[in-house]
Amino acid sequence: MTHAVRLAQYLDQIVSRHGGHYADVGAVVLAIAEAGRKLARLLARGDLGDLSSPARAEPHIGRDGDVQKAFDVLANAMLHDVLAASPVAVLASEEDDAPVVLDPKAPLAVAIDPLDGSSNIDTNAPIGTIFTILPADPAQGPPERSFLCSGHAQLAAGFLIYGPHTALVLTLGYGTLIFTLDPASGSFVSSGNAVVIPRETREYAINGSNCRHWDRPVQRYIGDCLLGTAGPRGADFNTRWIASMVAEAYRILIRGGIYLYPGDARETYRDGRLRLLYEAFPIAFLIEQAGGAATDGRRHILDLVPEDIHQRIPLVFGAAAEVERIIELFRAPNTDRSPLFGQRGLFRQHTTPQAMRMDSLACP
């Protein structure tokens, strides 16, 4: 039997059970939660005025074609402020080209996606803030060095989700817990029960508009799901796509499922869309601590080491049995091909994804 626990209490418990070095980690988590509380209050107003508009008159278009919104910039500035007053040596952010040194003598490095799913600000769909906390590299090297280590180095990771309610999903390596914000008291409170993702699922999330660009193993996996009870899976699948990874991850933590943002044949999407350091690493840590799995198709996400703080990575996470199935399809993509993607199927088989053309689509 577990009891409701406040965030600060939980962090104290971790310190007393697992060591004093978690005190600094706890201070950083509380600082991020404080910024999240303020962001949630702002978003709850609804009318954000210019905050949901492009950040500049000459819109800054990112490498993936995204326009940086004024709210992306505001969220980044708010997180910088709280983390500058925390034991953080260096901060990397999706919104900053290079890491920013805060307190060179401090023990921790933090990487953030200040606003995930920011294309959804106007639509009232859930969006969030993702973070990972790592040990700072004590050597006086270039600031990015602290971030160029494997995902196993993470001391803590989490995300805030700003939806119908605000919640903080957190792991310090001792299970994944969800803390819900009580707007009356301002406290984040958890039931104390660790989250468990079922191994099996019949629900997947992927941006299906990119199907003609996908690599064969992904086409095969989705094709089998689409065939439902008539196909090799022998079961009907449900599909979801919110275009906000925190919202998809939250749903998977609550009721299971699998999320895919694979690499594809488009020039700028060979490595997918999501960033290894501040999107894939924290989500993989949270999902694995909840009994799920995360891969780029071939390797475990947490085994990877970024070469660059903004490096992208194909990302598949969620129900462990489905993630294993995807890894198996990448290992042996041609065995027992799905009829949906065969010669007379929905998508004709091409030797390379680049060779696929629109005229190869034939609606069933």
Ligand SMILES: O=P(O)(O)OC[C@H]1O[C@](O)(COP(=O)(O)O)[C@@H](O)[C@@H]1O
């Ligand atoms: O618009 P697409 O290609 O479907 O991509 C949506 C994905 O991109 C993201 O919005 C990327 O995150 P940012 O909003 O932080 O750039 C994910 O949250 C989401 O799953």
Ligand SMILES: [Mg+2]
């Ligand atoms: Mg993001």
Ligand SMILES: [Mg+2]
């Ligand atoms: Mg973002």
